[in-house]
Amino acid sequence: MTPSLVRIWIACLVLVASAVRSAEVGDEQQLRLQLPSGQELVIQGFAGSGESKVLWLPSERGLGAAHKVHATALAKLGHETWLADLHDAYFIERNRRSIARFPLEDIVALIDAAASDAESGLVLVSSSRGAQLALIAAREWQLRNPGKTSIKGLVLVHAHLYESRPDVGAEAVYLPISEATNLPVYLLEAQYSTKSARIRELVDTLTGGGSQVFTELLSGVQGGFFARDDEELSMTDLRAKKNYATTLNRAIQALELVSTPKSANASQFDTRRFSHDKPRVSGLISLDDKMPAPRLQLKDINQQDYRLGNSTGRVILVNFWATWCRPCVAEIPSLHRLRAALDSPEFEIVTVNVGEGRDRLAPFLKRTPVKLPLLMDSEGKASKDWKVYVYPSSYLVDHQGKIRYAYLGALVLFQGDIDGFSES
Numbered sequence: 001m002t003p004s005l006v007r008i009w010i011a012c013l014v015l016v017a018s019a020v021r022s023a024e025v026g027d028e029q030q031l032r033l034q035l036p037s038g039q040e041l042v043i044q045g046f047a048g049s050g051e052s053k054v055l056w057l058p059s060e061r062g063l064g065a066a067h068k069v070h071a072t073a074l075a076k077l078g079h080e081t082w083l084a085d086l087h088d089a090y091f092i093e094r095n096r097r098s099i100a101r102f103p104l105e106d107i108v109a110l111i112d113a114a115a116s117d118a119e120s121g122l123v124l125v126s127s128s129r130g131a132q133l134a135l136i137a138a139r140e141w142q143l144r145n146p147g148k149t150s151i152k153g154l155v156l157v158h159a160h161l162y163e164s165r166p167d168v169g170a171e172a173v174y175l176p177i178s179e180a181t182n183l184p185v186y187l188l189e190a191q192y193s194t195k196s197a198r199i200r201e202l203v204d205t206l207t208g209g210g211s212q213v214f215t216e217l218l219s220g221v222q223g224g225f226f227a228r229d230d231e232e233l234s235m236t237d238l239r240a241k242k243n244y245a246t247t248l249n250r251a252i253q254a255l256e257l258v259s260t261p262k263s264a265n266a267s268q269f270d271t272r273r274f275s276h277d278k279p280r281v282s283g284l285i286s287l288d289d290k291m292p293a294p295r296l297q298l299k300d301i302n303q304q305d306y307r308l309g310n311s312t313g314r315v316i317l318v319n320f321w322a323t324w325c326r327p328c329v330a331e332i333p334s335l336h337r338l339r340a341a342l343d344s345p346e347f348e349i350v351t352v353n354v355g356e357g358r359d360r361l362a363p364f365l366k367r368t369p370v371k372l373p374l375l376m377d378s379e380g381k382a383s384k385d386w387k388v389y390v391y392p393s394s395y396l397v398d399h400q401g402k403i404r405y406a407y408l409g410a411l412v413l414f415q416g417d418i419d420g421f422s423e424s
Helices: 003-021 065-076 086-090 104-115 130-144 176-180 196-207 235-242 244-256 326-341 358-367 381-385
Strands: 028-034 040-046 052-056 079-084 122-127 151-157 185-192 213-222 285-292 297-300 305-307 315-321 347-354 374-377 393-397 402-408
Touching: 040 065, 040 086, 052 065, 052 104, 052 244, 065 079, 065 244, 104 122, 104 130, 122 130, 122 244, 130 151, 130 176, 151 244, 176 196, 185 196, 185 244, 196 213, 213 235, 213 244, 235 244, 297 374, 315 326, 326 347, 347 381, 358 374, 374 381
Parallel strands: 052 079, 052 122, 122 151, 151 185, 185 213, 315 347, 347 374
Antiparallel strands: 028 040, 040 079, 285 402, 297 305, 315 393, 393 402
């Protein structure tokens, strides 16, 4: 685009944005933005009473009806809020790979439009893999606008910033953008989620680039609470969902108090890179280099001590799971059938519940009995030692105490067919 066209384009966006400002607080208006690619993007704008602005970018699952409810509530707390439904605009299917398919030039232009009249600054909000898009686009905006401090920071919910699914027994590798960003970040995580136990390593990664990082763990809440149907949620989840705008407001206020860097960090890596999915393995993963099983010394549900080393001489299937994980719960009958099919003193199945306490497990076990040794990894230490990033995860330990096979995801074992493993 020529400089004159850029000026006209930005002027038009400012006029459209001011239409939202003149509306009543909480009112919704549609903003039609013509982006550099020629794509017209329809934004749902919600008028706020203050001078701050929020640009809400989608996760890989897109935006739903719940986002509109939360955006309305956020606007009533003072923040003009824009919802950008990118999937519908670009006719892109909602899946894990969708985030990388949006034209980056358009997203940078969208940020520019949102920031153009945000007197108190702009805060980006996104979740899961949408965190990648928000960080990458924000850095690109910084690179093109040196000296400007319009972006106050990012609120990232359940941020998925892994480069790819970690290999069995390996630490996660984070995307280059995670170590390159220097914008303030507020990490919001539910206690019962796959990433709550990993929040500290993500904080360390983000601070490596100079980012000031805030964290908030929502106690007793399961991941995805803000978008799930009410019927799927506990009373604690429902309260968290009802108060989600208040939680976001608290995060935004924290970011607004922090100094914003005037330029992006230099980086020798490709900070535009998104996650890539490794090919799914349709069966057990064979570990050619047998890996000694990490320490496993926990109390079981009855407060009895269990130590993996005491079972040397037997083949042991160690299964990490949690009640909030649907595939984990669906897998339980299969584990029972496997135990019945291989009824031998030389084989044992041990289940390890991660991050939950006896009080939370008790009502679950009344509905869904677990008739296998059940160990309590309430602090998540064992799952870290075993480098568990996927729930459920299963590890087959041989009689010498070495991991021979692993399976990431749920195993569905059909009645009477001990070879019938498939991923649900």
